[in-house]
Amino acid sequence: MEQLPTPYEEEEPSRNPFTGYDPHLEPPSFDDPYDSHIREGVMSAEAERRLIDDTTAAVIAFSYHGGVDSAFLQLARTGELDPERLTAEIAAANAEDIDYEGAMDALAAYCADRASRGAIAAIPDWADRASQELTRRHAVWDAAEVERHRDWLISDGLSAAEAEGRDIDHLTAREIARRLRPSGMGPLAELAGSGAIEAHGVVAELDDMVNADSGYDQEILALGSYVNSRQEAGETADIPGWNELGEDHTHRRRGVHAAGSSADAAAVRTPEAPTAELDTFSWADAATWHVDDEQTSDLDEAAAYAARLRALFELASQADAELSNRAETNKIWVGRCPYGNDRPGGMVMLRTPYGDVRIFETDSSERLAEEWEQLEREHAAYESATAGATGRGSGSARLDPEIWVGGLADYNAGRLHGAWMDATLSAEDLTDAARFMLRGSHQLGAEEAAVFDYSDFGELGLADDLGEHPSFATISKLASGLREHGEAYAAYVAVVGLHNLNDLDTFRDAYEGAYDTAEAWAEAHVAAMDDSNFQQHVPDWLAEHVHIDYEGLADDLSSTYETVARPGGGIYVFRTDV
Structure with a gap:
């Protein structure tokens, strides 16, 4: 007689699917803690524009596995990738429309990245590391839940005190004290732990926090008033049952909200979670640089998704093979893979020098050819x-x-x-x-x-x-x-500027040359003139007394010429009337 799998009967599933796991148990439903891991892992990756981490991948794979022989379960338990089987299981999950928070797309991108690096083998201590990370995350979440509850208690207590024109109550005072002084010693810590008041010390600590701009001014003022009131009334001793305060308050809050009290609801300041900008593409943002917005396909969804993943894994294998044979792996690698099997379009994979994988995909062969042509031009x-x-x-x-x-x-x-x-x-x-x-x-x-x-x-x-x-x-x-x-061209830029690049085309006509001094330039200028040998017409007895003032001539010529100092000494000379 065939042995049926043992049904999953645990009322609240274990927080850790990797410790003491029975492979015959059915995967958990999504009203359990795993949905928090998936949501947190996928949304964090999208917000930070990266792939999901190993632990999130393991939780997704575990949550979707279809039994003992599932490639998902193999990934969840050992970290080993079976690209062909994963392709089929991811495609089937998407076809059944059971994707949760983009988990399948995120897992596909994660698997593609590892495959592109040839990292498909089982990973030592995979399950143990995943277990430790889940335990750490839950510790963080539990601490955050305590703070969220404290936020509500403080907000509710402040609102009630203001509405009734009184000081805050013991519960609100305790929670404010614990918020301001969560650990350590001193009067404020003593108040937080037992309710005992040493008024002078507490007020001094509160004053220091105000001066330090702690951001809790409203809470500090309320607690200071509470402390002064108790001091004046002589009620400074420990308060019995101080650490048990709040149970009745919590029940009362739930009852009021169940009854639909709009006043109480308005008094509670609930922090709003930031709204993530979800990627509208079919792939996780960290693995996609563009997806053709007009993709169409006559194939059913499962077949289409399987074709995409086959192309993805083929490109990943190609990248791994080529990069392993390269002397240099710090360059950009790009590959193209048409879908084939009478399906138009295809996929282009780009691998950055840092190991990131990015995908372009389209259901149009023309768009694929255009993208590849552009990449070839850019690469050349x-x-x-x-x-x-x-x-x-x-x-x-x-x-x-x-x-x-x-x-x-x-x-x-x-x-x-x-x-x-x-x-x-x-x-x-x-x-x-x-x-x-x-x-x-x-x-x-x-x-x-x-x-x-x-x-x-x-x-x-x-x-x-x-x-x-x-x-x-x-x-x-x-x-x-x-x-x-050479450098003379840079000097001409100093003359004409960069406002109109066409002005630089006059360099050949404007450039007179490089000279050691302005006088040397003026002398060369005179020598180049047709009538420069005027001294032959001067009588011999006068010739030795006739000289040209080249320095003055250089000054006179400055109205139609400009000079620029030459690095190392000398000048460049340019005409300004070209």
Whole structure:
């Protein structure tokens, strides 16, 4: 006779599914503590733009497992991934529409990330670590529940005292004292523990808290009034039953709310939980950079989801295989996988230098081709821009301008992500190279690049003038001019400015040359004139007394010429009438 699984009869399931677990027990329903772990784990990951952690993955897998042979249960108990079976089980769970708080999408993204790193084997001490983390989380939640209950007691007590024109009661005073002095010694701690009052000491401690701007001014004032009233009445001793206060109050609160008292409800200040911005895409935000908004498919939901996961795991395996054979693994890896089997569209996977996995998916083959074409163009530009770029300068008289382009979102988050790039490339190529760089950012969805450093842009302060946010058109124009003409081009920028880049096209006509002094330039200017040999018409007896004032001539010429000091000495000279 076939042995049926033992039904799950425990009225309140164990908080820890990994300790003393019987594999014949059915998975727990969602009116138990596991839903808190799932909700907390998934929403925290979404808010922090990351994948779920190991413990959340284990709880999700345990909560959805279908029996002893389930791939979910294998993952929950050992941490081992079976990509093919997980694909099918995740697809089936989504088809049955039993997904809870985005758990399946989050688990799929988690599994894809591990598969992409080749981390599919069982993990030593997996269950023990999960058990310890669950115990830690519950300790945190229990402490938070105590604080939430204290919030209500204090709020309710303050409201009641204000409405009735009296001091707060013993219960409210106790909870305020414990909030202000949760541990330690002293008059306030003594009040919190036993109800005994040493008025002078308590008031002194409260005054210190007011001066320190503790944020509890209303509570401090109420407790100070309570202490003074008891001091004046001579009631300063311990209060019997002090630590048992509150049970009747809690029951009364529940009764009033059950009866629908709007006055009591209005008096209670219930902190509102922050509303998370839920991802509208089909995948967890940490694993998706874009999903085509117009996806359509004739396949049923289970088949469609299974096709997506097959593509995901295939790309993950491909990434792992290729990266394991690379000498350098600190670059961005991108792969494409059409869905196949007469289904249009497909998936593109990008793996950042930091191991993050991001997905583009679409049910349109045309959109897939467009995205891949754009990625290829950006990648080609990035490879061209970064090839040989080091930021160390040319080390010769010839300038080789480079820029370090980084993600602004990374910088604002306290990280650096970027690369040195050849600044002489076209504005279009620099833009594409920057976009590809941003795809590998620590920050999902990073869109803005900035120039954080310059190399070989001359010694005339041109880099300072450009700052962090010049256009790539400006960068390309200046860098190309510096490479061709050297420092003199930077000097001409000082003459004409950066307001109109077309003005820089007049450099060839405007540049007169570099000279040691203004007098040397004036002398060369005269020598270049057709009638410069005027002294041949001067009589010999007068010639030795005739000289040209080259310094004065240089001053006279300054109305149509401009000079710029040359690094290391000398000047550059430019015409201003071109």
